[in-house]
Amino acid sequence: MSQAFGMTIGVAGALGRMGQVVIEALDARASTKGDVQIGAVFDRPGTEGQAVGRRVLTSASEALEVCQVVIDFTLPKASAGLARMSAEGAGAALIIGSTGFDADDEVALARAASKIAMVRSGNFSLGVNMLLGLVRQAARALGPDAYDIEIHESHHRRKIDAPSGTALMLGQAAALGRNIDLASHSDRGRDGLTGPRTPGNIGFSVQRGGGIIGEHSVMFAAEDEILTLSHSARDRSLFAKGAIEAAIWAVNRGQPGLFDMQDVLGLSA
Numbered sequence: 001m002s003q004a005f006g007m008t009i010g011v012a013g014a015l016g017r018m019g020q021v022v023i024e025a026l027d028a029r030a031s032t033k034g035d036v037q038i039g040a041v042f043d044r045p046g047t048e049g050q051a052v053g054r055r056v057l058t059s060a061s062e063a064l065e066v067c068q069v070v071i072d073f074t075l076p077k078a079s080a081g082l083a084r085m086s087a088e089g090a091g092a093a094l095i096i097g098s099t100g101f102d103a104d105d106e107v108a109l110a111r112a113a114s115k116i117a118m119v120r121s122g123n124f125s126l127g128v129n130m131l132l133g134l135v136r137q138a139a140r141a142l143g144p145d146a147y148d149i150e151i152h153e154s155h156h157r158r159k160i161d162a163p164s165g166t167a168l169m170l171g172q173a174a175a176l177g178r179n180i181d182l183a184s185h186s187d188r189g190r191d192g193l194t195g196p197r198t199p200g201n202i203g204f205s206v207q208r209g210g211g212i213i214g215e216h217s218v219m220f221a222a223e224d225e226i227l228t229l230s231h232s233a234r235d236r237s238l239f240a241k242g243a244i245e246a247a248i249w250a251v252n253r254g255q256p257g258l259f260d261m262q263d264v265l266g267l268s269a
Contacts, residue, residue: 006030008039009247010067010092012060012082014052015043018073018097018236023053025240036244039067044078060085069093069117069247073239080105083112093117093250095243097124099165113258117250121261122165124242128216129261131231132173135218138229139177144200147220147227149174154207154215162206163188170218171202 009026013019019041026038040063041055042048050057063070064086072079072094079098086092094112099122101109112118123129139149151174153167163171168182175182180200187203197203207215217230233239242261249264262268 006033006035006037007069007248007251008067009036009244010040010042010063010070011038012063012070012072012078013043013074014041014055014057015047015050016074018239019043021236022071022073022240022243023055025237025244029244036248039063061089064090064092067092068251069095071095071097071240071243071247073097073243076101076105080108083109083116083118087112087115091116093247094119095124095246095250096120097122097239097243099168100161110258114256116256117253117259118257119246119250119259119261119264121242121246122169123214124239124246124261125231125233126238126242126265128166128169128231129265129267131216131218131229132169132262133267134229135170136173136177138218138220138227139174142220142222142227144178146222148197148203148222150203150205150219150221152205152207152215152217152219154209154212156211156213157208159208162208163204164206164214164216166214166216167204167206170216171204174202174218 011019011022014023026036029036040058041052042058042060042063047057048059060082070092072082076098079096083094086094093116151167151170153164155164171182171186185201187201213236214233217228220227246261246264
């Protein structure tokens with residue numbers, strides 16, 4: 001894992017859309033800055049040996065052996081398994097962009113993070129992470145007695161979890177601003193005769209269709225005014241670029257732990 005040609009980064013889910021975008025972003029950075037290189041690409045078991053452009057898929061275990069860090073935008077179970085594998089073996093850092101983890105997956109990630117550096121985020125965009133800070137400040141300043149909070153997100157038809165990881169991050173930022181527990185103060189579904197809105201709750205709504213990359217908005221609604229904070233993703237490469245910055249940060253930090261993009265960008269409260 002020599003640094004002669006840049007930090008060695010692996011790409012999980014190399015056959016998927018985000019995997020392809022990450023590979024392209026890494027190649028572009030390698031050609032311009034020269035501080036990174038792709039050490040291995042892999043996908044689900046059984047795909048080893050398959051060609052992906054000018055590269056050949058390897059196994060996850062082989063990738064962890066030759067890479068200092070792996071960028072993973074796959075599925076929750078795959079990400080949790082990769083975390084276990086890295087913590088038990090080579091100890092490569094992980095950058096995880098998967099969302100929709102269940103309780104068992106969360107435990108696996110937390111245990112792995114005690115042995116390896118892990119940056120996990122529902123969104124690696126710089127703009128979104130700035131938005132998180134703004135939402136937290138607004139929620140603190142605009143109290144529940146006058147302002148209701150509603151979070152809306154839109155994604156492509158292929159997304160399998162809802163609300164999105166980014167929407168939940170925004171909800172958590174709002175909850176932190178108001179010093180409340182999001183799980184017990186959220187409305188995740190409305191249908192039929194639901195009655196009036198529960199005061200202080202944070203509402204979520206979801207839209208799926210076409211090729212929408214990612215649209216998120218947070219509305220603070222009072223009787224006499226509405227403030228909306230929003231972010232629109234125009235190109236998936238922005239997520240890949242953020243993940244690469246996170247990978248470099250995690251390796252250079254050189255310490256185990258569970259981090260997010262707020263840590264990477266120095267925005268942690």
